[in-house]
Amino acid sequence: MTERPAAGDAVPRRRYFSLWFELLRLSWRRAPWLTACQFVIPALMVAAVAGSALALRGAVDSALRGAGGPAVAWAVGAGLAGTALMVLGAFDINTAGILIGKVAVLDVNPRVYGDIATLEGLEHLERTDYLDRLTVVRNSAWESVLSLWSANGVLFAVLELVVTLFLLGTVNPYLLLLLVFAALPLWFDQRGTRAIIRAETATAAPFRLQRELFDLGTDAAAGKEIRVSGAGAELARRQAAAWNEAMAGRYRARLAAALWKLGGWSVFTLGFGAGLALIVVQVRRGDGSPGDIVLAITVAASLRQSVFTGVHYTTNVARAGRLIEPYLWLRDYAAAARAEDPGTRPAPERLREGITLDNVSYRYPGAARPALDGVSVHLPAGSVVALVGEYGSGKTTLVKLLCKFYRPSGGTVSIDGTDLAELDTELWRAWSSAAFQDFGRFRTTLGESIGLGDLPHARDVRRIRRAVAAADAGAFVAALPDGLDTELSRRFGGVDLSEGQWQKVALARASMRPGPLLFVLDEPTASLDASSEQQIFERYMARAREIAARTGAVTVIVTHRFSTATGADLILTLERGRLVEAGTHDELVALEGGRYADLYGIQAAAYSA
Numbered sequence: 001m002t003e004r005p006a007a008g009d010a011v012p013r014r015r016y017f018s019l020w021f022e023l024l025r026l027s028w029r030r031a032p033w034l035t036a037c038q039f040v041i042p043a044l045m046v047a048a049v050a051g052s053a054l055a056l057r058g059a060v061d062s063a064l065r066g067a068g069g070p071a072v073a074w075a076v077g078a079g080l081a082g083t084a085l086m087v088l089g090a091f092d093i094n095t096a097g098i099l100i101g102k103v104a105v106l107d108v109n110p111r112v113y114g115d116i117a118t119l120e121g122l123e124h125l126e127r128t129d130y131l132d133r134l135t136v137v138r139n140s141a142w143e144s145v146l147s148l149w150s151a152n153g154v155l156f157a158v159l160e161l162v163v164t165l166f167l168l169g170t171v172n173p174y175l176l177l178l179l180v181f182a183a184l185p186l187w188f189d190q191r192g193t194r195a196i197i198r199a200e201t202a203t204a205a206p207f208r209l210q211r212e213l214f215d216l217g218t219d220a221a222a223g224k225e226i227r228v229s230g231a232g233a234e235l236a237r238r239q240a241a242a243w244n245e246a247m248a249g250r251y252r253a254r255l256a257a258a259l260w261k262l263g264g265w266s267v268f269t270l271g272f273g274a275g276l277a278l279i280v281v282q283v284r285r286g287d288g289s290p291g292d293i294v295l296a297i298t299v300a301a302s303l304r305q306s307v308f309t310g311v312h313y314t315t316n317v318a319r320a321g322r323l324i325e326p327y328l329w330l331r332d333y334a335a336a337a338r339a340e341d342p343g344t345r346p347a348p349e350r351l352r353e354g355i356t357l358d359n360v361s362y363r364y365p366g367a368a369r370p371a372l373d374g375v376s377v378h379l380p381a382g383s384v385v386a387l388v389g390e391y392g393s394g395k396t397t398l399v400k401l402l403c404k405f406y407r408p409s410g411g412t413v414s415i416d417g418t419d420l421a422e423l424d425t426e427l428w429r430a431w432s433s434a435a436f437q438d439f440g441r442f443r444t445t446l447g448e449s450i451g452l453g454d455l456p457h458a459r460d461v462r463r464i465r466r467a468v469a470a471a472d473a474g475a476f477v478a479a480l481p482d483g484l485d486t487e488l489s490r491r492f493g494g495v496d497l498s499e500g501q502w503q504k505v506a507l508a509r510a511s512m513r514p515g516p517l518l519f520v521l522d523e524p525t526a527s528l529d530a531s532s533e534q535q536i537f538e539r540y541m542a543r544a545r546e547i548a549a550r551t552g553a554v555t556v557i558v559t560h561r562f563s564t565a566t567g568a569d570l571i572l573t574l575e576r577g578r579l580v581e582a583g584t585h586d587e588l589v590a591l592e593g594g595r596y597a598d599l600y601g602i603q604a605a606a607y608s609a
Helices: 014-030 032-064 068-117 128-137 141-171 173-202 204-217 220-229 232-284 290-338 395-402 425-430 446-457 461-470 474-479 499-510 530-551 585-590 595-608
Strands: 354-362 372-380 384-388 410-415 432-435 518-522 554-558 570-575 578-583
Touching: 014 032, 014 068, 014 141, 014 290, 032 068, 032 141, 068 141, 068 290, 128 173, 128 204, 128 290, 141 290, 173 204, 173 232, 173 290, 204 220, 204 232, 354 395, 372 395, 372 410, 372 554, 372 570, 384 395, 384 530, 395 518, 395 554, 425 432, 432 499, 446 461, 446 499, 461 474, 461 499, 461 530, 499 518, 518 530, 530 554, 570 585, 570 595, 578 585, 578 595, 585 595
Parallel strands: 372 578, 384 554, 384 570, 432 518, 518 554
Antiparallel strands: 354 372, 354 410, 570 578
16 A cells, blocks of 8 residues: 655655656647747757857858958858747747647646545645645646756756857866856756745645635625624735735745845846956957857857856756646645545445444544444345434445445444445445535536536436435526526626525435435535425435335435434434434434433424524
């Protein structure tokens, strides 16, 4: 089993080259002609730089010798080389932008979001080290691809540097020492950029917090409560405090980077000035021609531009490091998660024995106590099981284990005697349906939002309408302006639904699959009125019996309203992660001093008061 990366794990630098090679292959597959341009154009630009300098020297020396024809020819050559340099530079920027956009949007983005959304569990979305890196990487595809071509730019900047230094060496070998002065800005700049990378990762948590507070403060749904409570100013203060905390660390890192960069360029400027002074002294002594001065000035100016370009590209590469390192870390995490014995056995087409939990425990990362602790129970095939208990008792955690969102920290969950961990996750989920209390609000058309519950039949209108009927949502669907084709967001020209209507959409989505083996209703009516709740539970109890007769399905209902649990075949009472009681409603009510009886009595008295 591959070990998942820990929070502080660093990514070896050699991994950068592996990623760039991968991006290069993607670029070639996506746009071979544009990819080839990223090598041909810079090579031509290096040749144009050298040609321009040599032509200028030839023009000056020919003019001083009185050779008018050669002087004009050299001058025309210098002009053509300079023009070519400008045209090639503009063409290089445009082709690179088009190529980077294509690969980022069509190749890299789907891979990033695929790694986030297709892992079989949910643990990664609840780990702070994962979320910190996700905050940095989100919407970073452009810069990741840019890093490849920035690295390519560094190579050609070095090539141009070598060519210009060779030309300077023909004037005076001591000018080759400028290479040392040219390298210092690169080294200084890298030191500063590494500090920025460390600071951005270290401040990802407060940066994420300030963004979430900003989203909360500008959300229409939360806006009502914020205004009634008068909490707007406090939220703004906390958002500003989180922003200041995040920016303080990043500001210090950027200030340090600026000082490193200033030091590097100061050293280069001193070396550059000394080199030009050396050429002037040499010509005055008669050891060179005026053309050598023109060549030296032209090439030295080009050297300065080469260094500047090299620093720019190196900065881009180093800046992308703040994205590449967390991106590679996330990929390592995804690869390790997928390598964890994913299970290959097919799920049964019908449950014959049921689902058995044997001493099952689960502890969330960083939690002080387990969310589930030593739960052992058998859920018979064809049964309706109700999970009851106070908030934090472990009900939803147990459901997530049944759906294979988490793997038990201890014990096993068995399906007809087979460990759930050994079953193919996608196949098990294909035999499952669920409506969760924190349901998704898919802002597509209503029909598409419901059809997502069974992708192979997502456009089957008859099946969608049956799911709508099962969720008792027919009346509100009929009232929408375009029925199933209504867009579910005013931002996209549609309508906004109430919380209860969204919950009915989620219930309909859970009803798309006609014959699941596991049917989960996790607080499915929390946003509905009592009348709608009763009608829907009656429908879903009947549906559960129907499915059980065909597939032996186990229906699990999580509820805080004990009246909905009375018709279940088996009621499980959870308290602080432990299973304290199991039985039918009549059996549990008859238990003297039983937890279920106490809770049921309290709630019954509250409703009758």
